[in-house]
Amino acid sequence: MDLEKQLREIEAMGNDHVGSSTDTPLRSDAFELSDIEKIAKIKEDVRNIMNTLGLDLTDDSLKGTPTRVAKMFVQEIFGGLHPDRKPKASTFENKYKYGEMLVEKNITLYSTCEHHLLPIVGKAHIAYISNGTVVGLSKMNRIVDYFAKRPQVQERLTMQIVEELQHILQTKDVACVIDAKHLCVNSRGIRDIDSSTVTSEFGGKFKDPNVRRDFLDYINLDTEF
Numbered sequence: 441m442d443l444e445k446q447l448r449e450i451e452a453m454g455n456d457h458v459g460s461s462t463d464t465p466l467r468s469d470a471f472e473l474s475d476i477e478k479i480a481k482i483k484e485d486v487r488n489i490m491n492t493l494g495l496d497l498t499d500d501s502l503k504g505t506p507t508r509v510a511k512m513f514v515q516e517i518f519g520g521l522h523p524d525r526k527p528k529a530s531t532f533e534n535k536y537k538y539g540e541m542l543v544e545k546n547i548t549l550y551s552t553c554e555h556h557l558l559p560i561v562g563k564a565h566i567a568y569i570s571n572g573t574v575v576g577l578s579k580m581n582r583i584v585d586y587f588a589k590r591p592q593v594q595e596r597l598t599m600q601i602v603e604e605l606q607h608i609l610q611t612k613d614v615a616c617v618i619d620a621k622h623l624c625v626n627s628r629g630i631r632d633i634d635s636s637t638v639t640s641e642f643g644g645k646f647k648d649p650n651v652r653r654d655f656l657d658y659i660n661l662d663t664e665f
């Protein structure tokens with residue numbers, strides 16, 4: 441397909457190319473290559489991009505960039521694609537019978553927009569109501585970090601976090617709100633530095649407006665959902 445036709449197709453897709461299921465769209469052969477093999481391949485791809493742009497790859501400051509970017513993609517910003525990196529979430533029995541909502545708020549979130557491969561930076565807020573099991577606090581931050589380390593749309597990221605915690609805690613009563621800035625909106629395109637995106641997923645008891653209101657009060661969000 442010629443380049444102009446491909447560009448026209450992308451134009452036509454517009455905002456419709458938001459993920460249609462909660463799973464990150466991965467091919468079945470996604471993990472046939474080892475991380476080392478992926479880094480070697482991506483390094484050549486980045487070198488190509490830089491060459492095409494006319495950059496001098498013998499320059500002292502640029503020559504390490506292809507390797508640096510390849511390692512960053514595979515081991516850091518897209519490291520959460522690999523299921524082996526999913527955090528092991530230790531759970532405990534709720535012996536003290538704490539029956540109220542637990543909120544882990546202001547979890548720092550760095551992700552990458554899958555449409556432009558630019559950063560998403562923001563905060564995630566999680567709440568759950570235990571039905572007998574509790575999870576270590578830090579594990580919620582780790583789960584956010586794991587799913588954030590993928591090419592993402594914010595809607596899917598929010599839902600993946602809730603589904604994972606529902607699975608770990610064996611309850612539907614989990615909620616997540618994310619408030620984040622997308623550099624693809626802030627630094628290019630429309631270049632609106634002030635706008636941010638809020639997404640939410642309310643499971644089980646959080647569908648009740650009063651329970652939801654309590655959670656939003658804890659995180660001081662005035663937004664009406």
Ligand SMILES: Nc1nc2c(ncn2[C@@H]2O[C@H](COP(=O)(O)OP(=O)(O)OP(=O)(O)O)[C@@H](O)[C@H]2O)c(=O)[nH]1
Binds near residue numbers: 554594624
């Ligand atoms: N729903 C959703 N959209 C996103 C997210 N991150 C980026 N986008 C949007 O994805 C869209 C991609 O639209 P296109 O029209 O194909 O891309 P574009 O021509 O670069 O669009 P502009 O950003 O408007 O210049 C843009 O409107 C982005 O703002 C996200 O997490 N969720």
Ligand SMILES: [Zn+2]
Binds near residue numbers: 553554556558624
């Ligand atoms: Zn984007």
